[in-house]
Amino acid sequence: MAVTFGRVLDNKTSTRIEREVASAIKRQGSDWKGNTFYTLLLVMLVLTLFILAVLIYGVVADGWDILTGWLPSFLGGTLGSIKAFEGQTLGVQQGLAGSFWIAVFVALLSFPIGIASAIYLEEYAPKNRFSNFIELNIRNLAGVPSVVYGLLGLFLFVEGIPSITGGRTAASAGLTLAILVLPIVIITSQEALRAVPATLKEGSYGVGATRWETVRRQALPYAAPGILTGTLLSMSRAIGEAAPLILVGAITGFLGSNPSIVDPRQLDDAFTAMPILITGWTQNPMPEFRVAAAAAIVVLLVFVLLLNAATIYLRYHFEKKREA
Amino acid sequence: MTPKPKHSTTGTTAESADISSSVDSTAAHLMVAHLTVADLKSSKSRKNRQKAVHAGLALAAMVSVAVSGFIVWSLISEAWTFIVEVEWSQIFNIGWFPRRGIYDVSTLLTATLITTAIAMLIATPLGLGAAIYLSEYARSSTRAFIKPILEILAGIPSVVLGFFALYWVAPEVIGRISDNSTGSLAAAGVGVGILTIPLIASISEDAMTAVPSSLREASTGLGSRKTATTLRIVLPAAISGIVASLIVAVSRAIGETMVVFLAGGAGDTALFTSSPTDSGLTMTAAMASLASGTDNVVGEGLTVQSLYFVGLLLFVFTLLLNLVANRFVSRIQEKY
Known part of the structure; x- marks a missing residue:
């Protein structure tokens, strides 16, 4: 028996009211x-x-037919016509070679320059208008469409200094893409350096280390995983980028020579690269080239996704380690 | 005996640490007698190395400034020739035929507008939906599983999306709602949209996770449901980051080249069209197609210069959008 508003209620009514009130509070199911x-x-x-x-x-x-049928000869094959497809001599080796050398340029130019810029901006630069301008400039460079970098490469490396780069060559392409990923390397390295605890650096200064010694012995080792993540990311961006290479004059049709991938003599020669090869085959209306393009995409994706997987793994691995 | 410093250090620094913490004045006197000001100074080679490193790093930072300078210089110097020498009647004509001296820029601008609009129609709901889910609803185990997958999508090269848009989106999606099942602006727009989903998702998720959880807790404490908290508290608080993500996505969509080049369905020329299911040339596709001919960038008169002119337009548009987006991003950084 319960008493509500002075009235005596039977058990049944009081349970009903209780339930209604409870459901009104919880608002279940509505x-x-x-x-x-x-x-x-x-x-x-x-x-x-x-x-x-x-x-x-x-x-x-x-790409199934090639991937399960003649993948080994596809990996060693060259650009070619429908006859090359039928004879199974069509393939991606020239593209792999071009992409390899582009990656070398990116690693040798963008990584040192990018990391050095990041160190300067984070650890050395006074906080003034000029350094703000540089920072803003870098952020904007990261947003410039890749095809515009292609125009820059065409203007600067292909037509500007052909005596050095040899014109429409792998060297011009490598330089162009090195410039393209530079802002990415700088921004990710800056973020990594910013995450270094101030106590670590203060401790280093406290025992008399110079600024460079602090950066080299304390900040850089701590930030290394973050910087590595950024460099891997920029590498995967560089080997997947096609638009600037078209502007710089990569070859989509036929390419005479097929040197081994690591032969540096191809640097001052006409070139192609994985994404360019894929572009050319995708544009070819014959259905065989759809198969070739898809198979080449799978080859490219394996490289790109491996690089991305490595960055994701590194980041989660070190995040966990830091938290522990 | 004075308490020794906990950290064991070596060399002069340890001795100076001892001096400062020492109350034993005789010991301190002994130390000071051995130390002169010259001892506390860095050696000359150490100082020189400092200076050299500083200069080297500053030089590296200047490279990016130089790159910007070169971009602006190359675009303006060539585009200027075009602007001065082109006949303006050719800027407003039937279409884009650069090798024949017909440069109707509105053809390219309209096509760019169409693909960008379609891309945003695809990417905004998908990207924002994924971001809200991940930030507000997903359990941490779900997040740990979904986020890497979105990062994989972000890492897929644009040529791959171009292939996908041409051979899968065009026949399977656009072909079902129109007669055109080969390349079209709509197919290209969908491809670009897929490319920008992870961009919107990651920037707006960052913005939403940056909203302090005290706001959510206060809202829940006042009796709000999850939906109300998300829509009325978190989204308004994160709005500048979300807007920034959309602006960045628009800028990316305008500048995306390979997808529209492969799936846009046009060669290196196009008649003016405002229908999404037609084939067409965007600004970027026009540049790529002009450069990828067998003769590379060669043509009558101002063909090469027209390339730089379109490039300059593209550069200005994306620059303005990025500057606005930066403003929004720095606003959210100031707030929390």
Whole structure:
């Protein structure tokens, strides 16, 4: 028996009222708006994952004949016509060679210059208008469309200093892409250096170390995983980039020589690269070249995704280690 | 005996540490007698190395400034020739035929507008949906699983999206709603949209995670549901970051080249069109197609210069968008 508003209620009524009050407070089962919103979000996410799955499936399915049929000779083959496809001498070796040398340029130029810039901006530069200008400038460079870097490469390296680069060569392409990823290397290295605890640096100064000694012995080792992540990311960006190479004059049709991938003599010669090769074959209306393009995409994706996987692993690994 | 410093250090620094913490004046006197000002100074070679390193690092930082200078110089010097010498009647004509001296820029601008609009229609709901889910709803185990997948999507080269847009989106999606199942501006727009999903997702997720959890807790404490907290508290608080992500995505979509070049369906010429299901040339695709001919960038009269003119337009548009986006991003950084 319960008493409500001075009235005596029987057990049944009081339980009913209790339940109503409880459900009014919890508002169970009535949140259709919230449920719809949640479902909507989930649909968006699943759709995104679905698109990625279809993309991977589509590329692998299109390239299946080559990937399961004659992958080894495809990896060692050259640019060519439909006859080359039928004779299984078509392939990606020239593209791999071009992309390899582009990667070498990026590693030798962008990494040192980029990391040095980041150190200067984070550890040395006075906080004034000029350093603000440099920072803003770098952020804007990171947003410049890649095709504009192609124009820069065409103007500066192909037509500006052909006596050094040899014109439309792998060297020009490497220089152009090294410039293109420079802002990415700088920004990610800056973020890594900014995350170094101030106590670490103060301790180093406290025992009499100079600024450079502090940077080299304390800040750089601490920031190394972050910097490495940035460099790997920029490398994967560089080997997947096609638009600037088209402007610099990469070859999509036929390329005479097929030297071994690491032969540096090809640097002052006409060149192609993986994304360019894919572009050329995708544009070719013959269905055989759709297969070739898809197979080449799978080869490129293996490299790009390995680099990305390495960065993701590094980041999560070190985040966990720092937290511990 | 005075307490020794906890950290064991070596050389003069340890001795000076001892001096400062020592109350034993005789010991301190003994030390000082051995130390002169010259001892405390860095050696000359150490100082020189300092200076050399400083100069080297500053020089490296100047490289990026030089790059910007070269970009502006190359674009303006060549585009200027175009602007001065082109007949203006050719700027407003039937289409884009650069090798024949017809440079209707509005053809390219309209096509760019169409692909960018379609890309944003695709990427905004998907990217924001993923960001809100990951930031507000997902368990940490789900996040740890989904985020790397989004990063993989972000890492896929644009040629791959171009291939996908041409051979899968065009026939399977656009081909079903129109007659054109080869390349079209719509197919290219969808491809560009897929490319920008991770961009929107990651920037706006960062903005939402930066919202202090005290705001969420206060909202929940007042009896708000999850939906109300998300839509009325978190989203408004993160709005500048979200807007920035959308602006960056627009800038990226305008500058994206390979997807529109491969899936846009046009050669290196195009008639003016405002229909998304037609084939067309955007600014970027026009540049790429002009440069990828067998003769590379050669043509009648001002063909080469037209390339730089379009490049300059592209550069100015994306620069303005990026400057605005930077403003928004720095606003959210100041707030929290």
